[in-house]
Amino acid sequence: MSTVEQQLDDLEEQITSELPADISVSSVKYEGPELVVYTRDPKKFAQKGDLIRQLASKLRKRITVRPDPSVLSRPETAREEIMNVIPEEAGVTDLDFHADTGEVVIEAQKPGMVIGRHGSTLRDITKNVGWTPEVVRTPPIESSTVSNVRNFLKQERDERRDVLERVGRQIHREEMSDDEYVRITTLGCCREVGRASFILSTPETRILIDCGDKPGAEGEVPYLHAPEALGAGPQTIDAVVLTHAHLDHSALIPLLFKYGYDGPIYCTEPTRDLMGLLTLDYLDVATKEGRTPPYESEMVREAIKHCIPLEYGDVTDIAPDVKLTFHNAGHILGSAVSHFHIGDGLYNVAFSGDIHYDDTRLFNGATNDFPRVETLVLESTYGGRNDYQTDQEESEEHLKEVINEVAERDGKVLIPAFAVGRSQEIMLVLEKAMREGEIPRMPVHLDGMIWEATAIHTTYPEYLRDDLRDRIFHDDENPFLADEFNHIDGGEEERQDVADGDSCIILSTSGMVTGGPIMSWLSHLGPDPDSSLVFVGYQAQGTLGRRIQNGWDEIPTSEVGAMGDSNGRGTLSLNMEVETVDGFSGHADREGLMNFVDTMNPRPEKVLCVHGDERSTQDLSSALYHDYNMRTFAPKNLETFRFL
The missing domain is CATH 3.60.15.10 (Ribonuclease Z/Hydroxyacylglutathione hydrolase-like)
Incomplete structure (x- = not known):
């Protein structure tokens, strides 16, 4: 018998000795860092709310309890009982049953209401149906990435x-060395x-x-x-x-x-x-x-x-x-x-x-x-x-000044931005400034992966700043859903329409001007002296963004042509103003x-x-x-x- 098998046998024996006589253990397995305990008595486990916590503390391991597949109720029956337990306002959008592990994945708009205070609703679900609930959030903004990842992991279960x-x-495994x-x-x-x-x-x-x-x-x-x-x-x-x-x-x-x-x-x-x-x-x-x-x-x-x-x-x-x-x-x-x-x-x-x-x-x-x-x-x-950055309030004032100046001359503000992090930070600044009348209301076009990355942010609000999380899910004031935000999904034709249109703000990847749709925007707006290119993030040595920041006003068309927007040799003149607004770096x-x-x-x-x-x-x-x-x-x- 291997060392790990002996460990599991010893753990099963120890867990059994710690449990009340009416709760059985059918098997114990390691799954990654977790110890998974299968039982024929999941409802009794759930009735004793502190039992798992006490076991985890005693064994110093992360423990998950799952029902033995032999005692599971039929998914059709369990579905109805689960929906009776969960408050309607939780907004359940899907239930997915996995009989091999006894888990039911509950997707809901408000996962906190499915979990309940200190996990009380989850325990009630297990008490009623025996299945082990796992809760995920329904993205407030539809995300193909989140959907694809979840579906892929389901297929590869x-x-x-x-x-x-x-x-x-x-x-x-057993430690083999005495060295330190x-x-x-x-x-x-x-x-x-x-x-x-x-x-x-x-x-x-x-x-x-x-x-x-x-x-x-x-x-x-x-x-x-x-x-x-x-x-x-x-x-x-x-x-x-x-x-x-x-x-x-x-x-x-x-x-x-x-x-x-x-x-x-x-x-x-x-x-x-x-x-x-x-x-x-x-x-x-x-x-x-x-x-x-x-x-x-x-x-x-x-x-x-x-x-x-x-x-x-x-x-x-x-x-x-x-x-x-x-x-x-x-x-x-x-x-x-x-x-x-x-x-x-x-x-x-x-x-x-x-x-x-x-x-x-x-x-x-x-x-x-x-x-x-x-x-x-x-x-x-x-x-x-x-390397001292301007503080956040001063940076925001600088950005608003640039936007107001460009708007007065009917130009466009082009902001190269990382899809993840800086774009969402800038979106929050723009939404507040327009809502409070500090800059004119105008379209904010999001190109590249920015909209998709924003959707992922709203899927995981627990990782956001406390007050922002509350705005998204408690006050029904999701700032990322402001009317001004427009996802560019019409490709080159839509970019041309935007370039020919009225004043606006464009956030586009890539943040260091190393490829992506920003190259197309440079070809459209670069020659326009009424428009401004505004850097809000770090520009690494060797990137086109750093070169422009350092004073380049002629870009080889081979650089722009990486997106298929121009061909042949020559240069693109950058007549647009170039600004750097410090303080927005991550x-x-x-x-x-x-x-x-x-x-x-x-x-x-x-x-x-x-x-x-x-x-x-x-x-x-x-x-x-x-x-x-x-x-x-x-x-x-x-x-x-x-x-x-």
């Missing part, structure tokens, strides 16, 4: 269970922005954190074939942790499956959905630009199938010697500061991913309160000594990064400054050392740091 059981056995060390190897994004990737390794475990591309630098990928990473074989990687969905962190996650990786990806639920949206678009843009995509769309589906979503604050075993906890990073939807607790109190490492320390209109600021952190891996995008500025470390509880002993150009990482490293007397580093790619 059996295979996904196999994946989870295999992962569960891997997590709970923790190492971090840098595979990308050191003294540069982009291609984020790290290996966190112990004698037992090897974890890959992020795997992104480098904006504006085709072919520069993380050093995945280094001996510390895939050089030793893809199966030597125990887990992948994805901090958030931006392509400089996620674009090459599906490539891992092409190389043969077959393990779990830990991320938040919105990160999973956004990764699917952005990586599929990444492939589409590559094809349109005549480049060979690094992987096929099938690999994106494989990545989604292997995702294990975690919520903020959940302490989760991901290896025999590693626990992972996600915390809000304040950067984009679902972005996470990733905290790793290694060994039995041996060492703690936190990877910031990308962070925004202060509250914004869209998100609460990043969390920096942890039980322990010895080493922090900290982004440094705006870590330079002069990244903390120099002050925010310093404050993040200063107020950390506890403050780390060591900091690795990464994800910034050479000047930014070295400036931030030096400042942290001098101000807080801690050991700091500005590593290069392919360095390994040993702790302990």
